[in-house]
Amino acid sequence: MQYWLFKSEPDAFSIDDLSACPDQTEHWDGIRNYQARNFLRDSIKLGDQVFFYHSSCKDVGIVGLAEVVKEGYVDHTQFDPEAKYYDPKAKPENPRWYMVDIQLKQKYQRLLSLQAIKSMPDIKEIGLVKKGARLSVMPVPENEAKLLLAALD
């Protein structure tokens, strides 16, 4: 079992939106970055834990915990000309983009802010605290995940 961090802009899809979904489960579509795609397609497994992170907003940080309930499969929105993340170069016989399904496990009462995360001395591997980390799906080393979970309790 591995830990991951998924970023989302709450204006587009927030933790409350996930909470309002049937079974509190939603597919994580619209990822259009190859490195993130590789994680979604190849590395993220059933039962993996996902930190839900709000980005590009007033209160930036981790707001919840989710679990992977379906492993990587083709993101159908890439073929839909009406979709926001339509990719005209993607073909059904050779899909480019993948997604997973996640189910909300816990919404935290308090935000664990980016600032707080950065101030934790032993958190130094995850992309968040490294320079220029713009990946929207990133792995979290287990020891750092444990520290984050402890801070969120």
Next chain:
DNA sequence: GCCAACGTTGGC
């Protein structure tokens, strides 16, 4: 809204 950092594109 600014801007630095990064990813992607496309001409050569």
Next chain:
DNA sequence: GCCAACGTTGGC
């Protein structure tokens, strides 16, 4: 395959 131009991300 290089690299300049361009687009996007995301914290502030």
